[in-house]
Amino acid sequence: MVSGVNMAVNLGGIKMRNPINTASGTFGFGWQLEGFYDVSMLGAITTKGTSAVPWEGNPAPRLCEVTSGIMNTIGLANPGVAGIVEKFGAYLAGLEDRGCRVIMQAAGHSIEEYRDAVRLIEELAPFASGVELNISCPNIARGGRLVGGTPEDASEVVRAVRPLVSRPLLVKMAPVRVPEIAKACEDAGADALSLINTINAMSIDIHTRRSRLSKPTGGLSGPAIHPIAVRMVWEAARAVSIPINGIGGIATGADAAEMILAGATAVTIGTQNLPDPTAGPRILAELEQWAVEQNVSDINELVGAFEC
Amino acid sequence: MIAANAQGLQGTVGLHEFCVLANEQVARDTFRLEISSLVAKRIQPGQFMNFAVPGDPTHILRIPLSFSHADAPDSHVTMYYVTVGEGTKRLSSMRTGDISTVVGPCGKGWRLPEDLSGRCLLVSGGIGLAPIAAAAGMLSDAGIAYDVIAGFQTAARIPERLISEMEPLLADDAKIHLATDDGSYGFAGFTTRLMEQLIAEHSYGCVLTCGPEVMMHGIAAICAREGIACQASMERMMGCGFGACGACNIPLVAGGYASCCMDGPVFDAKEVAW
Numbered sequence: 079m080v081s082g083v084n085m086a087v088n089l090g091g092i093k094m095r096n097p098i099n100t101a102s103g104t105f106g107f108g109w110q111l112e113g114f115y116d117v118s119m120l121g122a123i124t125t126k127g128t129s130a131v132p133w134e135g136n137p138a139p140r141l142c143e144v145t146s147g148i149m150n151t152i153g154l155a156n157p158g159v160a161g162i163v164e165k166f167g168a169y170l171a172g173l174e175d176r177g178c179r180v181i182m183q184a185a186g187h188s189i190e191e192y193r194d195a196v197r198l199i200e201e202l203a204p205f206a207s208g209v210e211l212n213i214s215c216p217n218i219a220r221g222g223r224l225v226g227g228t229p230e231d232a233s234e235v236v237r238a239v240r241p242l243v244s245r246p247l248l249v250k251m252a253p254v255r256v257p258e259i260a261k262a263c264e265d266a267g268a269d270a271l272s273l274i275n276t277i278n279a280m281s282i283d284i285h286t287r288r289s290r291l292s293k294p295t296g297g298l299s300g301p302a303i304h305p306i307a308v309r310m311v312w313e314a315a316r317a318v319s320i321p322i323n324g325i326g327g328i329a330t331g332a333d334a335a336e337m338i339l340a341g342a343t344a345v346t347i348g349t350q351n352l353p354d355p356t357a358g359p360r361i362l363a364e365l366e367q368w369a370v371e372q373n374v375s376d377i378n379e380l381v382g383a384f385e386c
Numbered sequence: 387m388i389a390a391n392a393q394g395l396q397g398t399v400g401l402h403e404f405c406v407l408a409n410e411q412v413a414r415d416t417f418r419l420e421i422s423s424l425v426a427k428r429i430q431p432g433q434f435m436n437f438a439v440p441g442d443p444t445h446i447l448r449i450p451l452s453f454s455h456a457d458a459p460d461s462h463v464t465m466y467y468v469t470v471g472e473g474t475k476r477l478s479s480m481r482t483g484d485i486s487t488v489v490g491p492c493g494k495g496w497r498l499p500e501d502l503s504g505r506c507l508l509v510s511g512g513i514g515l516a517p518i519a520a521a522a523g524m525l526s527d528a529g530i531a532y533d534v535i536a537g538f539q540t541a542a543r544i545p546e547r548l549i550s551e552m553e554p555l556l557a558d559d560a561k562i563h564l565a566t567d568d569g570s571y572g573f574a575g576f577t578t579r580l581m582e583q584l585i586a587e588h589s590y591g592c593v594l595t596c597g598p599e600v601m602m603h604g605i606a607a608i609c610a611r612e613g614i615a616c617q618a619s620m621e622r623m624m625g626c627g628f629g630a631c632g633a634c635n636i637p638l639v640a641g642g643y644a645s646c647c648m649d650g651p652v653f654d655a656k657e658v659a660w
Contacts, residue, residue, distance in 0.1 A: 141624075147446070148447065
């Protein structure tokens with residue numbers, strides 16, 4: 079490190095060269111960004127949510143812009159674990175060799191689908207340092223309510239998957255009932271928590287009286303949700319002793335620093351990657367500069383250093 | 387990056403600074419933007435760029451624009467755009483000398499027709515004429531003759547400057563046919579009706595089209611009926627422009643979706659589930 083500050087962090091057993099991670103669904107499978115910079119300089123990348131079988135996703139329009147953010151209803155379109163490993167496995171394994179941790183995100187519509195996805199990741203993607211369980215999907219078998227929308231449901235899915243995962247297991251929480259669900263996930267065996275996912279929101283075209291997305295509601299992300307995400311990271315960090323991966327509207331090093339002060343060990347850049355594909359290295363540099371200004375020798379000294 | 391190359395997965399899209407050389411109104415709600423940027427060295431006809439337009443931090447996304455002409459040696463690129471939304475209105479306020487960035491070149495552009503002996507027909511609706519002008523340049527460079535149908539809502543929206551930039555490239559016997567929906571200039575009616583007249587008089591080996599989706603659907607249907615190859619340049623709301631977000635899906639006849647920004651924006655019209 080040029081600054082002399084140690085930026086390496088340990089996210090529940092995932093040893094990252096720095097705290098910068100990328101959010102699922104905003105970074106493709108990593109290679110799409112290689113034309114902009116050397117992706118291996120990041121601490122980690124998180125893949126698009128991967129299901130046991132390919133998912134087509136939702137019809138267009140899948141995205142609209144709102145004040146200080148975007149809304150999406152992509153529907154976790156992905157070619158399935160086997161398709162991803164066939165197409166991108168060599169690249170992702172190479173990324174691990176280059177020192178950037180790869181976190182494979184698993185998605186499902188029922189507990190059995192999560193188990194199937196995770197089994198395939200274990201079998202086909204041994205290169206990945208960690209698995210992130212996205213428990214913000216609708217549970218089709220249970221009337222479409224969130225897979226992890228209550229502490230009981232979150233606990234059930236994490237317990238069902240935990241024995242199948244030999245690597246560090248992150249759980250990506252929905253932004254609801256944060257302290258209770260965080261504790262439930264920790265008790266069920268999660269090694270770290272990722273939060274927040276997008277916030278369910280709505281945008282109506284007043285001329286056509288229709289949704290601006292192909293579904294009535296979609297997930298809100300971007301700077302609009304950042305202060306909510308900071309509050310939820312702080313709540314989660316007070317409720318559990320496992321590390322937090324802070325996500326939500328991080329657009330600058332200052333935003334990332336807020337997350338770290340609130341209790342995040344790693345910070346994940348999502349929506350900002352879309353308009354600003356070099357956000358990762360820029361935010362890393364700004365974060366390191368902040369650590370220098372805070373006069374610490376190790377970024378970990380600042381995790382949870384918020385004083386109220 | 388070595389691993390990426392080994393997989394043929396090296397990203398080809400880059401981030402480039404641009405400087406505004408000119409940004410002037412040329413027709414109702416229609417502007418001509420000329421920039422200086424190194425993206426000009428690599429961009430191909432039918433590809434697009436994603437513009438960061440300063441001035442409003444509450445709108446975070448870039449604005450995707452196709453181009454009409456790129457001059458690689460001079461690093462100049464020319465765009466024509468219509469001020470339809472907040473972003474393009476903001477873009478219209480950029481002045482000569484202003485600096486920002488583009489992401490590009492994005493996507494896959496026009497392809498030369500497989501049968502180089504046939505004549506081509508280019509059909510645009512509205513400002514879709516801009517990427518059609520780039521296609522015209524590509525065909526002229528390849529020595530392929532073409533006619534153009536350019537449709538507009540009304541005469542006040544016709545960018546005469548763009549048409550005058552295209553005219554010198556035309557073959558001696560070729561023509562740009564103008565049409566307006568309201569009959570205020572040229573052929574009165576939709577481009578599909580004018581196309582029916584032209585294909586009754588001439589034989590065309592391929593059609594390249596860009597415009598409103600409903601128009602392109604009509605053009606593609608005529609091509610399918612007549613057995614003419616057709617390429618269509620599609621449009622979608624885009625998040626990134628380089629395959630990271632999966633927002634810009636185009637439904638396919640074969641089932642599932644393609645990515646407008648990576649697999650397109652130019653598609654074989656018979657593969658699109660209109």
